[in-house]
Amino acid sequence: MTVLRAERVTLGYGRRPVVHEVTLDITEGGVGLIGESGSGKTTLARAFLGLLTPMSGNIWYGDQTLKNTDLRKFRKDVQPVFQAEALDPRMRIGTSIAEALPRSARHRVKTLLEQVGLNPDLATRKPHQLSGGQRQRVVIARALAVDPSLLILDEPTSALDVTVQARILDLLAGLDTERLLITHNLAVVERLCRTSHVLFAGRVVESGPTRDLLANPAHPYTQALRDAVPKLGGSPPEAKGRTEAVPAESGCPFRLRCPLAVPECEQAPALRDIRGRQVACHRAEDVLVT
Numbered sequence: 001m002t003v004l005r006a007e008r009v010t011l012g013y014g015r016r017p018v019v020h021e022v023t024l025d026i027t028e029g030g031v032g033l034i035g036e037s038g039s040g041k042t043t044l045a046r047a048f049l050g051l052l053t054p055m056s057g058n059i060w061y062g063d064q065t066l067k068n069t070d071l072r073k074f075r076k077d078v079q080p081v082f083q084a085e086a087l088d089p090r091m092r093i094g095t096s097i098a099e100a101l102p103r104s105a106r107h108r109v110k111t112l113l114e115q116v117g118l119n120p121d122l123a124t125r126k127p128h129q130l131s132g133g134q135r136q137r138v139v140i141a142r143a144l145a146v147d148p149s150l151l152i153l154d155e156p157t158s159a160l161d162v163t164v165q166a167r168i169l170d171l172l173a174g175l176d177t178e179r180l181l182i183t184h185n186l187a188v189v190e191r192l193c194r195t196s197h198v199l200f201a202g203r204v205v206e207s208g209p210t211r212d213l214l215a216n217p218a219h220p221y222t223q224a225l226r227d228a229v230p231k232l233g234g235s236p237p238e239a240k241g242r243t244e245a246v247p248a249e250s251g252c253p254f255r256l257r258c259p260l261a262v263p264e265c266e267q268a269p270a271l272r273d274i275r276g277r278q279v280a281c282h283r284a285e286d287v288l289v290t
């Protein structure tokens with residue numbers, strides 16, 4: 001079942017578009033948005049949360065566009081999980097969670113703390129008296145308080161050390177709430193998202209089943225992202241192409257960095273289906289065999 005759908009959505013700040021004509025479904029099994037800093041992941045997440053109105057295109061929530069949706073219901077059903085720094089430092093943990101609950105359900109604070117693996121005694125503490133991992137669990141508990149059907153998670157584990165990260169990932173993987181996850185960390189999407197979309201310069205350049213996409217990328221940018229992950233005990237990753245080049249204004253936005261660019265790349269490639277995924281690259285067949 002699709003919870004939310006972006007249909008040819010262009011998003012921007014002022015008059016400057018930064019996300020271009022993105023079509024994307026949030027389907028079952030977790031959906032990941034991957035891409036470097038500035039590629040438009042958070043902007044797209046804000047649109048899915050109803051915080052940013054598209055310059056063109058629509059966000060669909062069931063059979064309604066967000067413009068025509070009862071936003072009170074929507075805001076309960078689709079919950080953000082941002083970084084733990086968003087917790088009010090003056091508020092006790094229990095109060096912070098209770099605030100998200102209807103008055104009649106305030107007794108659920110204890111159950112919610114237990115659900116995210118925290119001792120209910122922590123309810124009387126303030127955020128600075130918790131560890132980073134515990135704070136992130138509180139943020140998740142707050143989001144779960146209203147029984148959402150979808151969580152939108154923006155780098156939910158990036159501020160945490162690796163072992164704490166792993167435990168938060170276990171927690172998220174065990175929830176039966178759907179999720180849209182934004183991250184730089186490919187291991188995190190692999191764990192939590194059945195489907196992933198790779199964004200470059202505000203465009204989806206590749207979409208498909210996460211495992212296939214990372215094992216066998218069809219876009220040179222996906223390949224570059226995957227190959228930039230250092231391997232334990234291996235030599236440091238070697239950058240292919242020019243990693244510093246800004247996106248091209250015309251044609252394929254990745255072409256100035258792409259080691260496979262040819263003159264044809266001055267024409268923008270459309271997304272096309274190839275071996276179970278969608279990719280916007282003239283050279284996809286060649287990438288798949290390398």
Ligand SMILES: Nc1ncnc2c1ncn2[C@@H]1O[C@H](COP(=O)(O)OP(=O)(O)OP(=O)(O)O)[C@@H](O)[C@H]1O
Pocket residue numbers: 013018035036037038039040041042043044
């Ligand atoms: N409030 C804003 N006003 C103007 N421009 C913005 C604003 N927020 C983001 N941008 C611009 O929009 C583009 C996409 O930013 P966005 O935050 O969506 O990227 P991102 O992929 O989430 O990056 P990161 O991984 O660093 O969070 C960038 O060029 C950024 O400078």
